Amino acid sequence: MSTSIDRTYQLFTVKDLTELFQVSRSTIYRLRERQGWPHIEMGNEIRFSLAHIAAIHAMNEIVPPKKQARSTKIGTARSRAYSRSYNIRNGLKE
Template sequence: MDTNSEDVTSPGEDAQEADLSEYAATKAKFPDAPVLYTLEEVAEIFRVSKSTAYALMKKQNWPHLRLGTMKRFTQGDLEKIDAIHRHPEDAWLEHAEARARMRMQRPRIGTRAAR
């Protein structure tokens, strides 16, 4: 009996190959376009969970782009995030200054409001 030994690829591999070929086609069409990373990819790069990355993004005011409701990160954003974690005292100071600005902007409502 003659058997053919063909490479059998799983549906996941086909989708991955399609994504890579789509990426290559887009990169060829727009060679100067920046690479944008998703929050999941950023979490993978920094080796934290997606929920931890999201919490840190909100707490530490990570730089990012908003495209509608999506959040995307450039290579420059990743370098700034890395710098925040390499020099946490500077990040804490910036965060404290941002919180102070927010407090000053809040309206005073309730008893003994400033007049």
């Protein structure tokens, strides 16, 4: 029987998260309360597993909106031509 600790279930402290997310300790505590971050409490100590960190990251990920084609149906002939060329340049449908 092996006496080594299984490192696949490593727990991280609040200090570890401050370094990982590059925010202050108070920000970690505030966001944990406001956003309901998953965590483990051991007495007065708070710990986060890799699964918790992945969930926190997913909760706060911002996906930029998809670029939409400009309308070529309205405006002057000049603005329609500009919109058409913009759409072609950016690989968008007219």
